[in-house]
Amino acid sequence: MDKFREIADYLGTYDGPPVTLMEVCGTHTASIVENGIEAMLSPKIRLITGPGCPVCVTVAEYIEKLMELSLKENTCVCSFGDMIRVPCERGSLRDAQAMGGRVMMLYSPLDLLEIAPKEPRTTFIFAAVGFETTTPLYALLLEELIKRDITNVKLLCALKTMPAVIDRVLGSGSGVTGMIAPGHVSVMTGSDIYKPFAENTASPLWWQALRAAPCWRLYGPFVSFRAKGWLKISIPRR
Amino acid sequence: MCVALPGRVEKIEDSIATVNFSGNLVCAHTGVVEVAVGDFVLVHAGLVIQKLDAEEAANMTELFEMIKEIENG
Known part of the structure; x- marks a missing residue:
């Protein structure tokens, strides 16, 4: 002290x-x-x-794209919790959810390894934001997806260095x-x-x-x- | 998405470690760093990103305890 x-x-x-x-x-x-x-x-x-902060510096067009994807049939947009509340002109992912979009908050992208195989007809799109810290996590996810032959997970990348x-x-x-x-x-x-x-x-x-x-x-x-x-x-x- | 409390590895099954953060148990992938039961680690979004030596972990824990004391008056 x-x-x-x-x-x-x-x-x-x-x-x-x-x-x-x-x-x-x-x-x-x-x-x-x-x-x-x-x-x-x-x-x-x-x-x-x-x-x-990778979430704060994410451009509005990226959030708009996520909102749009969440409203598509058989599609689920997944994200870290803090991203869900970040607004663009059209609103936030939370607003997209209120409009009927499917948005899921995950603690880790790796959670998709358990979630995605249970719903093979749904495409899960993870909002892959981050700097050098988070990039290896996405690489690990891709490696595991290939290894386990899981084909319904995609990343929408906005990675920065x-x-x-x-x-x-x-x-x-x-x-x-x-x-x-x-x-x-x-x-x-x-x-x-x-x-x-x-x-x-x-x-x-x-x-x-x-x-x-x-x-x-x-x-x-x-x-x-x-x-x-x-x-x-x-x-x-x- | 960023938290840097040190946690202690309690169990490892395949590549998943159970990490104890002051009593809260969290599962974390060990794909980037090799860890063993008893190690102190930092976890970022479900991935172990760094192994700390016991002294460093104790120092960090002590600092967080100090902050808690200050916050509680």
Whole structure:
């Protein structure tokens, strides 16, 4: 607990060069908001929410397509829970459900390995969104589908890769001086994908697991690095 | 879709692990990471994505306990 107080005091009273930090991941954003972390920081530290939630950055046309598919006969659109409420101009998947569409919320795409064979006349379409974290899961699903000869599952892909997004943000004159890189993506990719950004843009990047405690623990050393002028990538051990 | 609490592997049958998250049992596929009973792991959307060493898992669990204490006043 003392360690927390020490970091909180440091961040609350920080008076060095201004620091603008972006958390890439949507779950980091949620943790920061839920725990009131921003209100506890010195005015010299600014937090900007990043583009790393695959659900939030899904384009409207994709949701429209899913809605359309859910209304087709013998078709069921499957999705992670958070995607179901994301609206486009025509509404959301939940609205499509209210219009008579068939939409199923799944914890994991792999659940389809049990569900799909029970309804061979239905085509199950999974809303395959995600970054590097989720892509192997879809690959595993496809491998298992082929192995088990299940032919009524399809993926509607909207997969993205993180380096292109980070490159865009850091090169856009956004003023971001450091980034908390996405934890789960880093678990899959390793940390080397961030090195070019740290070297080329002089922005430190730090990856960490999701949720508030690690987030909070991160800001202390992060700000301290900026204040001391450390410009290289800073990555805790994998 | 993203949660990163550490869980403990209780059982493995074929490629499916039963993982204990503070008493909640969740099934997770082990196709990407090799795990054994007793390992601490992170699970993403039904897939084990990382094995943690016991010390790291204990540190994370301790941090979450601290947060719980702070939230409960």
